[in-house]
Amino acid sequence: MGGQNIIVIGAGIAGLVAARRLAEAGHSVRVLEAGDVPGGRVGDREVRGIRFNAGARLLYSFSRPFNALLDEIGLTPALTPIRGLSAECDGIGERWSVELMPGVKSLLTPGISIGERLRFIAFGLRALAARGHVDPDDAASASREDQETLAAYIRRVLGAGVLERMVEPVFRGTRNWNADEASAAFFASVTPHLVGRDTVHVPAGGMGRLPQALAAGLAVETGIRVLQVETPDTGPARIHAERGGETFVGEADLVLCATEGACAAGLFPQLPQEDRAFFAHVRYNALGIVHYRLDRQVAPAMRFFSRDAAGPIATWQQVPGNEKTGQAPQLYAQMSPEGVEHAIRENMTGRLDAIVRERVRELYPALERDCSDVHNQWIARMLPLFYPGYAQHMAAFRDSQSAARRRVYFCGDYLAQSLVTGAAASGERAAADILRHWA
Structure with a gap:
């Protein structure tokens, strides 16, 4: 097989899995990631000592291909089971x-x-x-x-x-x-x-261990925001990107777009109309979470709310502190769909605490005494929404992508299942398409 020069846009799980398979097959692969670290919506973040997830919080054990991938990258022994x-x-x-x-x-x-x-x-x-x-x-x-x-x-x-x-x-x-x-x-x-x-898993040390393990050995460049991709009829694709306020242009034989589906079409002005029609069907839901750092230890607790009792909060957690890891006690207030809609409508996505604080006081009356810091986490595109009829559009687009050789390919959870395992499966499929088409 003649090796191709391939640029992967996005170092989320789908992009990393695909890049891994393509590099293993002998292609020259470069992964461009806009964020500071690989992982996308899978990873760990910390702001002023408040620790939280970038999105995904656990791994399901029902996917045999994903379990085999975890074995391959040596992460299986690091999985911590959560039962019941x-x-x-x-x-x-x-x-x-x-x-x-x-x-x-x-x-x-x-x-x-x-x-x-x-x-x-x-x-x-x-x-x-x-x-x-x-x-x-x-x-x-x-x-x-x-x-x-x-x-x-x-x-x-x-x-x-x-x-x-x-x-x-x-x-x-x-x-x-x-x-x-x-x-x-x-x-x-x-x-x-x-x-x-009755069992799910989290990697010991946090969800960030998954993208770290997948990225090992790959040429992953962070802090690079792709602006546009030109795909002329002849010659290489031209990738216009920005890093540190400066723009540059890279070239590649093939491009694999592993961004969120809602952002993908906007990067390709020459995208065929039938592909553009599919991306018009892709939807995401936003998510708002308010994290409160406490100066006092709390007992573990997790609560959901029925639709008529939710108000602005759908999920409430008390997370005990851990002296060994330096984890401070925290409260976790995940907004309800109605709370998220309110934040968007009132342009309050950066002030989520103002929406939920009254409800948080009801759930934790000592909030003003014990809270030492607050972080508002807004995820504009948390999960692809699989609404009625979407899977049919998704399957047709995937079949089209698999049918014939092309210069631009796509992968992501929006093309498989709205789970970490779905993102990995989409990366595997896109890589298999490329390897078959360009053998």
Whole structure:
């Protein structure tokens, strides 16, 4: 194989995985990343001693290809298991426990009828049988369920009580998705691989260990913002970029765009119309989180809120301090979809604390006494929103990209599944397309 000169735009998980595979195959690969460190929405950040994640907070263990990747980069021994993950859910005048991994304990959820419990059991058996034909790394593998909203699907299959008491608090609390906006394809492709499991993982030392391990040995350049990519009919692609306020132009035989899908089309003025039409379908949701550093130790706690009781906060956590790691005690207030909409509408994305503080005082009355610092974290594009019909558009675009040789390729979680494992799977697929087309 003649080696190609390839530039990868974006050092998120998808871009790093693809770059790794292309470099292994003998291509000359250069990864350009706008941020200070590789990882994108996977990594660890610290501001004035307040530690938090760039986005993703844990790793699911259901993806065999991703598990093999973790073995390959030597990260498996560093995984810390978290078992029996659950949270308290607050409703109007009541509180109940919600299981984040569906299983037998889910049947004990109060407020669901006997009929719904029986339907839940039947669903669990069907879900186990579905493992053979739905891929947790690919929402398009549940194309039939992609035609309706998650809310409609859960009401039809499991009942309104299951939606209100179990599904909706988890999706709002972990993904900032409202069930009446999201497609059922995500749930239908992932849930069969969660049933009967009770363990998720985080790398010891933080989520940042994953991109660090993937980037090892690669030519990753940070602090470089790509402005535009020219793709003339003949000759190399020209990448216009900026670093430290100075612009420069690089050249490449091929370009792999691994940015968020909402940003991709704007980089390519010569993008074919059919590709541009697909990117018009890509949507992301924003996320706002307020982190409070405390001077006093706190007991661990995690709470979700039902839709009618949420107000501006969907997820609340108390994170104890750790003297060994230097971690200060912290409070974590993740905004609800309604809180995020309010921040955008009122131009308050840099002042999230002003939106949630009154509610935080209710949850932690000693806030003014114990709080020593506050950090507002705004993620403008947190997760691609898999809405009804999107998986169909996604699958058609992927098939087109896989069908014939091209100069520009794309990868990211928006082209597979809205998970870290989906991002990795998309990177693997894009690299495989390039290797097949340019062999």
